[in-house]
Amino acid sequence: MKAVRDAVPIDAVVSEYLQLRNAGGGNLKGLCPFHDEKSPSFHVSPAKGLYHCFGCQEGGDTVDFVMKIDHLSFAETIERLASQAGITLRYEEGGYSPGRQQGERTRLVEAHKAAAQFYAEQLDSPEAEIARAFLAERGFDQAAAQHFGVGYSPAGWDHLTRFLRGRRFTDQELVLSGLSQEGRRGPIDRFRGRLMWPIRDIAGEVVGFGARKLRDDDNGPKYLNTPETPLYRKSQVLYGIDLAKKEIARTNRAVVVEGYTDVMACHLAGITTAIATCGTSFGEGHIKILRRLLMDNSGSEVVFTFDGDAAGQKAALRAFEDDQKFAAETSIAITPGGMDPCDLRLAKGDQAVADLVESRTPLFEFALRHVVSRHNLDTTVGRAAALDEAAPIVAHIKNSSIQHESAVQLAGMLGILDTQFVVKRVAQLARWARERGRDGRPDQNRGPQRRPASAPEQARPAPGPRGPALNLRSPAHRVERELLKLALQRPDLVSPAFDAYGADEFTAPPYAVVRQCIEDAGGATAGASDDDYVARVREAAPDDTVRAMVTELTVEPLHTRRDPDEAYAGVQLVTVRLAAVNQRVTEIRGTLQRLGPRADPEHLAAVQNELWVLQQYGQSLRERGYAAL
Numbered sequence: 001m002k003a004v005r006d007a008v009p010i011d012a013v014v015s016e017y018l019q020l021r022n023a024g025g026g027n028l029k030g031l032c033p034f035h036d037e038k039s040p041s042f043h044v045s046p047a048k049g050l051y052h053c054f055g056c057q058e059g060g061d062t063v064d065f066v067m068k069i070d071h072l073s074f075a076e077t078i079e080r081l082a083s084q085a086g087i088t089l090r091y092e093e094g095g096y097s098p099g100r101q102q103g104e105r106t107r108l109v110e111a112h113k114a115a116a117q118f119y120a121e122q123l124d125s126p127e128a129e130i131a132r133a134f135l136a137e138r139g140f141d142q143a144a145a146q147h148f149g150v151g152y153s154p155a156g157w158d159h160l161t162r163f164l165r166g167r168r169f170t171d172q173e174l175v176l177s178g179l180s181q182e183g184r185r186g187p188i189d190r191f192r193g194r195l196m197w198p199i200r201d202i203a204g205e206v207v208g209f210g211a212r213k214l215r216d217d218d219n220g221p222k223y224l225n226t227p228e229t230p231l232y233r234k235s236q237v238l239y240g241i242d243l244a245k246k247e248i249a250r251t252n253r254a255v256v257v258e259g260y261t262d263v264m265a266c267h268l269a270g271i272t273t274a275i276a277t278c279g280t281s282f283g284e285g286h287i288k289i290l291r292r293l294l295m296d297n298s299g300s301e302v303v304f305t306f307d308g309d310a311a312g313q314k315a316a317l318r319a320f321e322d323d324q325k326f327a328a329e330t331s332i333a334i335t336p337g338g339m340d341p342c343d344l345r346l347a348k349g350d351q352a353v354a355d356l357v358e359s360r361t362p363l364f365e366f367a368l369r370h371v372v373s374r375h376n377l378d379t380t381v382g383r384a385a386a387l388d389e390a391a392p393i394v395a396h397i398k399n400s401s402i403q404h405e406s407a408v409q410l411a412g413m414l415g416i417l418d419t420q421f422v423v424k425r426v427a428q429l430a431r432w433a434r435e436r437g438r439d440g441r442p443d444q445n446r447g448p449q450r451r452p453a454s455a456p457e458q459a460r461p462a463p464g465p466r467g468p469a470l471n472l473r474s475p476a477h478r479v480e481r482e483l484l485k486l487a488l489q490r491p492d493l494v495s496p497a498f499d500a501y502g503a504d505e506f507t508a509p510p511y512a513v514v515r516q517c518i519e520d521a522g523g524a525t526a527g528a529s530d531d532d533y534v535a536r537v538r539e540a541a542p543d544d545t546v547r548a549m550v551t552e553l554t555v556e557p558l559h560t561r562r563d564p565d566e567a568y569a570g571v572q573l574v575t576v577r578l579a580a581v582n583q584r585v586t587e588i589r590g591t592l593q594r595l596g597p598r599a600d601p602e603h604l605a606a607v608q609n610e611l612w613v614l615q616q617y618g619q620s621l622r623e624r625g626y627a628a629l
Contacts, residue, residue, distance in 0.1 A: 007085035018292035078104030117149025155193035208232035269350035395429035570626030
């Protein structure tokens with residue numbers, strides 16, 4: 001299994017799910033995919049093959065990450081990573097039997113992959129002429145269809161079902177996957193005679209399909225999607241995210257459109273950050289996906305495109321309700337004449353689609369105008385009512401300078417000459433919202449408040465039992481932590497001196513256990529020339545709590561602004577040793593006081609001699625530093 005772990009770099013795996021940026025010291029950081037946060041506290045160490053979140057304490061290696069984020073078993077995870085690395089696995093006890101030995105999720109993914117290939121090949125069949133004509137009428141040629149994996153499902157009852165049975169998939173797997181459904185005489189194809197779009201997750205695996213009706217005699221809905229399955233959750237997938245994720249991360253912008261053909265049109269027009277929901281409105285699960293890609297910084301942007309009709313305006317207002325869940329700015333681009341991006345590209349060309357996105361306006365401004373338009377501004381009562389409804393919208397604008405300008409703009413929209421009255425009203429509402437957040441009362445317009453990721457050494461509550469509480473503001477504990485980090489991250493800088501340190505020199509009990517794990521794994525000296533050193537330390541941990549601590553110390557950045565060197569390591573070694581010497585000196589002085597004048601002379605002399613030796617050693621450490629170790 002080690003070969004599988006080593007073959008797929010952890011940063012390559014993690015970056016499939018979130019944007020990673022340089023965190024210094026060879027580490028990377030991003031927004032944690034396992035809990036909501038505003039500041040990135042999720043750190044990845046490519047050199048060590050480990051990750052750790054300093055917010056929620058999740059951590060581990062590549063296998064742990066994939067198991068956690070995709071809810072896979074250990075076997076399924078190994079199978080997926082092996083497939084990515086091109087490694088052939090050998091199965092024990094009777095050889096390879098896919099239906100029996102592969103995990104359920106892996107089997108469903110393989111079934112969808114085979115189905116996508118089947119549908120794509122069927123698009124070239126004579127029966128699929130109607131599907132090819134549909135695509136051509138909307139400006140999509142064969143190359144476009146291949147790029148997006150568009151296919152066709154034959155009109156018969158069980159073409160795909162029989163094909164997948166031939167691939168050794170069971171009827172139970174086909175029904176569970178949503179590719180087939182129960183008929184009177186057994187499973188039949190769920191999708192028949194339709195244009196097919198494969199829906200992929202952020203890692204690029206096909207997890208479902210969107211199917212468009214083509215014939216008038218098809219009594220089903222215009223669009224039919226895969227039902228909820230162990231693979232497919234429509235509230236947690238975005239069509240096109242596999243193609244758009246890198247460009248979204250690079251440009252800090254995502255464009256949300258309404259349909260599959262709109263995504264295709266945008267990408268072909270050069271807007272390669274376009275994505276769409278799959279048969280549902282844009283919601284919480286979709287927001288989490290985008291926040292991780294955008295790093296949730298205020299310089300990023302989410303642009304929604306909607307038709308200008310009533311349904312489009314309603315959808316835009318729903319999107320505005322989620323505005324405060326983004327640190328990114330949200331904007332809206334209203335398509336002209338009720339045309340969607342696909343129609344716009346067909347009518348006016350690629351540049352018109354690009355111009356549509358560039359013509360966006362802030363979503364709060366759209367919502368503001370919508371609210372104001374519902375009131376009679378010719379009357380005092382109407383203007384007051386409009387102000388009461390619109391002022392909270394402006395008060396919730398994240399950028400304070402934009403908030404002030406928008407308050408002035410609102411006064412003009414309402415025809416209120418006393419501009420300062422509106423500005424003060426908005427400021428008061430904003431202040432009340434902040435105070436509600438500080439008081440701990442529910443405030444739906446505030447994101448989750450997290451400890452700054454830049455200070456992982458500060459005390460923090462840890463979920464579940466994690467041993468004795470650590471006062472990490474204690475200078476002694478901070479230095480002990482730094483020395484252990486060096487021993488795990490740069491054992492070459494602290495060996496062989498570190499290996500002479502006893503566990504009792506680490507005053508924080510969890511740190512003492514980690515020190516023992518390092519010794520059990522062969523020590524820092526062996527680790528300086530062994531790529532598996534950290535893995536052995538983690539294996540030596542007596543439980544998951546200690547193993548998590550090892551991972552955390554391996555990934556946490558060192559507290560030095562430049563690359564650590566022998567001088568920096570020497571300071572940590574000397575400080576920890578000197579603290580241990582001083583502690584022992586204090587203990588011996590207490591012993592001498594307890595012995596008193598009536599003590600056995602031989603015993604008294606031995607204790608006094610130990611005290612003198614330690615005092616001399618302490619003095620040497622203070623004067624000579626690392627050379628005295």
